[in-house]
Amino acid sequence: MPADASTGAALEGRVLAALASVIDPEIRKPITELDMVGGVVARADGGVDVGIKLTIVGCPAADRIERDVLAAAEAVVGPGFASVDVTIMTREERTALTEKLRGGKAKRGIPFTAESLTRVYLVTSGKGGVGKSTLTANLAVALAESGLRVGIVDADVHGFSIPGILGLVETDAATGAQRATRPTQVGEMILPPVAHGVKVISIGMFVEPGADGAGVAVAWRGPMLHRTIQQFLTDVYFGDLDVLLLDLPPGTGDVAISIGQLLPHAEVIVVTTPQPAAADVAERSALVARQTGQHVYGVIENMSGLPQPDGSVLELFGSGGGAEVARRLSSTGAEVPLLAQIPLSIALRSGGDTGEPVVLAHPEEPASLAIRAVADSLATRSRSLAGRQLPFSPR
Numbered sequence: 001m002p003a004d005a006s007t008g009a010a011l012e013g014r015v016l017a018a019l020a021s022v023i024d025p026e027i028r029k030p031i032t033e034l035d036m037v038g039g040v041v042a043r044a045d046g047g048v049d050v051g052i053k054l055t056i057v058g059c060p061a062a063d064r065i066e067r068d069v070l071a072a073a074e075a076v077v078g079p080g081f082a083s084v085d086v087t088i089m090t091r092e093e094r095t096a097l098t099e100k101l102r103g104g105k106a107k108r109g110i111p112f113t114a115e116s117l118t119r120v121y122l123v124t125s126g127k128g129g130v131g132k133s134t135l136t137a138n139l140a141v142a143l144a145e146s147g148l149r150v151g152i153v154d155a156d157v158h159g160f161s162i163p164g165i166l167g168l169v170e171t172d173a174a175t176g177a178q179r180a181t182r183p184t185q186v187g188e189m190i191l192p193p194v195a196h197g198v199k200v201i202s203i204g205m206f207v208e209p210g211a212d213g214a215g216v217a218v219a220w221r222g223p224m225l226h227r228t229i230q231q232f233l234t235d236v237y238f239g240d241l242d243v244l245l246l247d248l249p250p251g252t253g254d255v256a257i258s259i260g261q262l263l264p265h266a267e268v269i270v271v272t273t274p275q276p277a278a279a280d281v282a283e284r285s286a287l288v289a290r291q292t293g294q295h296v297y298g299v300i301e302n303m304s305g306l307p308q309p310d311g312s313v314l315e316l317f318g319s320g321g322g323a324e325v326a327r328r329l330s331s332t333g334a335e336v337p338l339l340a341q342i343p344l345s346i347a348l349r350s351g352g353d354t355g356e357p358v359v360l361a362h363p364e365e366p367a368s369l370a371i372r373a374v375a376d377s378l379a380t381r382s383r384s385l386a387g388r389q390l391p392f393s394p395r
C-alpha cells in the first residue's frame with residue numbers, strides 16, 4: 001500500500017533510513033555512508049524516486065545495488081511505488097569518497113602498521129607445491145566464517161593460484177578465456193573482489209590470460225615487485241581487517257625481503273611437508289623472516305598421512321618433517337610450535353580445483369577440522385598492545 005503523500009518529508013526520511021541496510025558488496029559499507037544516495041524524493045502518489053550514484057561506469061555491483069535499493073524503498077512505500085535512477089559519481093565525488101575511506105587522509109600509507117589492530121600473517125614455504133596457497137585460502141575462509149574480517153594478499157608472483165582456489169574466476173569478454181576476476185578501480189583506490197567473505201587481491205588479477213586461459217608468465221624484477229606489493233598494501237581498500245594473510249612465493253626471494261621491510265611486525269607461518277629432507281629449505285624461509293625482525297608464529301605440516309578405509313594411515317611423504325622444522329626453529333630462537341598436521345585429502349585438492357574451499361564444502365573432513373583448529377587458534381588471539389608505542393603521548 002502506498003504511503004500518504006502528505007507526509008513527504010517523513011516518508012523520505014524513512015526511505016533514507018531503509019537505504020542504510022543496502023551494503024555496497026565491494027566496499028562492504030552501507031551506501032548511505034558512502035554518499036552513494038543522490039536523493040530521495042517523495043511523489044504525489046505516495047511513491048518515491050531514489051537517485052543512486054555508482055562509483056564508476058560498469059561497476060560490477062551495479063545490478064545488485066539497484067535491486068537492493070529498489071527492494072529497500074519498496075519495503076517502505078509498497079511494491080511498484082518506487083523508482084531508482086542510477087548515475088555515476090563525478091571525479092570530485094570519487095576523490096571525496098576515496099579520502100573518506102582512507103580515514104580523511106589524502107596521502108596514502110600502509111594501514112597495517114604495528115599500531116593497527118590487524119594481525120598480519122605471512123604464509124611461507126621452502127619449496128613450491130607444498131599446499132601453501134590452498135591452506136592460506138582455507139584458513140582465510142574459516143576465519144571469515146567465524147565472524148572475522150579477513151583479507152588475502154596473493155603475493156605469489158609466479159604461482160598466483162588464490163583466485164582459482166576461491167572461485168574468483170570470470171570469462172574474458174574479448175577472448176572467451178577464463179581469467180581471475182578483475183578488481184574495481186575507483187580513482188587510485190582498488191576494491192578487492194570478495195569470495196566466501198574474504199577480500200582478495202592477487203597479482204593474477206592484473207595479468208592478461210594466455211591462449212590456454214592461464215595467466216601469462218610475467219618476468220618481474222625486484223624493484224617492480226617491491227612497488228607492486230607496496231601498491232597492494234596502500235592502494236587496495238581492505239577496510240578494517242581483523243586478519244590479513246599474505247601468500248608468499250616459495251623460498252627466500254625478493255618478495256620475502258620486500259615484505260620484511262614493508263611489514264616488519266608480521267608473523268610467519270611456515271608450511272612444510274612430512275618429508276624430513278624438505279626441512280632445510282623450510283627452515284631457511286623462516287630464518288630470512290627472522291632476519292627482518294618478524295616473529296615465527298608456527299609450522300603447519302601439510303600432506304601428512306592419508307587415512308585408509310581399513311583405518312590405517314598411508315604416509316606417502318614420510319613423517320616427522322613438521323616437527324623437525326619446529327624443533328630446529330625453536331633451537332635458534334623463540335619457541336615455535338607445530339600448529340597442525342593436515343592430512344592428504346582428495347576433497348581438499350578437488351575443492352581447490354573447483355573454487356569451493358573444503359572447509360565450507362566438507363567441514364567434517366579431517367583436513368577441514370585440522371585447518372579449522374589452526375583458524376580457531378588465530379581467531380582467539382587478540383592483537384596485543386604490549387611493547388607497542390601507542391599513538392598518543394603523556395602531557
Ligand SMILES: Nc1ncnc2c1ncn2[C@@H]1O[C@H](COP(=O)(O)OP(=O)(O)OP(=O)(O)O)[C@@H](O)[C@H]1O
Binds near residue numbers: 135156160249352
Ligand atoms: N593436504 C592435501 N591433500 C591433497 N592435495 C593437496 C593438499 N594440500 C595441497 N594439495 C594440492 O597440492 C597442489 C599444490 O598446492 P598449492 O598450489 O596450494 O601449493 P603451493 O605451496 O601454494 O605451491 P606454489 O607456491 O608453488 O604455488 C594443489 O593441487 C593442491 O590442491
